[in-house]
Amino acid sequence: MASAKITACMLAVVVTFLSGAEATNYTVGGSGGWKIPSSASAYSDWASQHAFEAGDVLVFDFDSSTNNVADVTKEDYDACNADSPFTVLSTSPAYYSLDTAGDYYFLCTATGHCSQGQKLAIAVAEAPSGPTSSPPGSLPPPSPTTGATASPTSVGSPLGVARLVLFMSIFLGLLC
Ligand SMILES: [Cu+2]
Incomplete structure (x- = not known):
C-alpha cells in the first residue's frame, strides 16, 4: 500500500508541474462572440491575432437558438459543407479543447451562416515544454545580470511561474 501512496503523491506532483504550462481560454471573436460577423474575414482576422498552443481551449459564445459550432474537415470548411x-x-458557451497540435476548422451549420463568414480556421502549435524542462527539485538558474541590479521578476514572468510551480510541488510533496 505504501508504494501505491507514493505513486499517487508523485502523480499529484507531476500533474502540478504539467499544469504550470498553463492553458489559455480564447473566446472566439472576442466580445462579439460567435455569430454571422459584420465582416466576412472577422474570424480569420481574430485568429491571426492569437498564437494557439496545444492544451488551449476555444470558448464559443453564441445564441443557441440560431447558431451552433461544428468541427469539420478543411474541405468542408472551404466549401461551407455542414453535412458531415x-x-x-449546440449549447452556449461551448468549450472546445485543442488537445493536439494541428489545424482545426469550425463552422456554424445554420443555413447561410458559414457563407456569410461564420467559420473559423486555426493552426495550433505544440505546447512549449515550459517549466518541466528544468530538472525537478532544482531552482531555475538565475538569469545573468550585469551590475548589482536584480532583474525584476514579476509574477507573470516565466521564471516567476516556474518558481510558483516549484513551491506548489514542494507544498504538495510535504502533504503526502
Ligand atoms: Cu450561425
Whole structure:
C-alpha cells in the first residue's frame, strides 16, 4: 500500500508541474462572440491575432437558438459543407479543447451562416515544454545580470511561474 501512496503523491506532483504550462481560454471573436460577423474575414482576422498552443481551449459564445459550432474537415470548411461534421456543439458557451497540435476548422451549420463568414480556421502549435524542462527539485538558474541590479521578476514572468510551480510541488510533496 505504501508504494501505491507514493505513486499517487508523485502523480499529484507531476500533474502540478504539467499544469504550470498553463492553458489559455480564447473566446472566439472576442466580445462579439460567435455569430454571422459584420465582416466576412472577422474570424480569420481574430485568429491571426492569437498564437494557439496545444492544451488551449476555444470558448464559443453564441445564441443557441440560431447558431451552433461544428468541427469539420478543411474541405468542408472551404466549401461551407455542414453535412458531415465530426461533432456539433449546440449549447452556449461551448468549450472546445485543442488537445493536439494541428489545424482545426469550425463552422456554424445554420443555413447561410458559414457563407456569410461564420467559420473559423486555426493552426495550433505544440505546447512549449515550459517549466518541466528544468530538472525537478532544482531552482531555475538565475538569469545573468550585469551590475548589482536584480532583474525584476514579476509574477507573470516565466521564471516567476516556474518558481510558483516549484513551491506548489514542494507544498504538495510535504502533504503526502
Ligand atoms: Cu450561425
